[in-house]
Amino acid sequence: MEIKTVFPAENEYLKRLKCLKKAPKKLYFYGKIPENEGDLAINPRFSFEKPGRPRTVAIVGARKMTAYGETWAFQLAKELAEMGVVIVSGMATGIDAAAHRGALAAGGRTIAFLGTPIDKIYPAENVGLFHEILDNSGAVLSEIAAEEEYYPKTSFLERNRLIAGVADAVIIVEADLRSGSLNTAAHALEQGVPLFALPGDVSRQMSRGCNGLFNKGAAAITCVEDVLNAILPGSVRHQMKQKIELFGSTPDETEVLKCLARGIGSGEEILAKIREKDGGFDASRFNIAITMLEVRGIVKREYENQWMLT
16 A cells, blocks of 8 residues: 655645644655545535535544544544544544544544554554545544654654644543643644534532633533534534535435425425436325424424425
């Protein structure tokens, strides 16, 4: 597998790293570094008139995660990736891996920064995740060359400045009082990157670090909109919301949404239009699709069998 090199000062996606106190002159990587919003064409729903640097959110946390932390890391990453946001983490066991997998589950983009030489995938149990990231047009990077000597006690902490450095926002999902994730949080605060932490039970060990961040400038995250409000202008959020709503959770829902987007609001007309392409599309399938869309608040009934997007 080819190891490539990139100079952050010359790369649009990575160039903000040149502003770090200890800026990396060169990075080594596998895969593909994001270029523009929608550039990888994984989710064709996300195309913008003036695509720019992809919005990026770092999600990191404890290696010894709880089910609570795993659920939140996976879901936040999945929902953000569904909106075209790149998820960055450290590919460590626990919260990091859950965040990468959430992005992959959405068909989105995710990148990882290693604290080891580029040819040393750590931990070994995440070799499968490493290949999944690359197979889905992501990237794995390190500032340590192949076979170069490194010092684990410092290299992982130094890696954290890169994770915070490429991010538009950093989310700490779970952390104890001495968690390495708090080092990433410190870099975010130092670099002026919006910092979020997941609130947790005060009696829970893996929530003590997160809860302590609220006194240091972190905001509580309770839903994906909290971070979107910090990293996206209102007009872009609205555009993204419109685009994602044109893709249902089933092919039938998607076809119904496409009709509504074209101004076809009558149930009978929608049924006839979709049946032109899919002869098996009947009233039963339409009713199931429109009902589920209504339950999720994506469409609403105007009167009788007339529908519109919310």
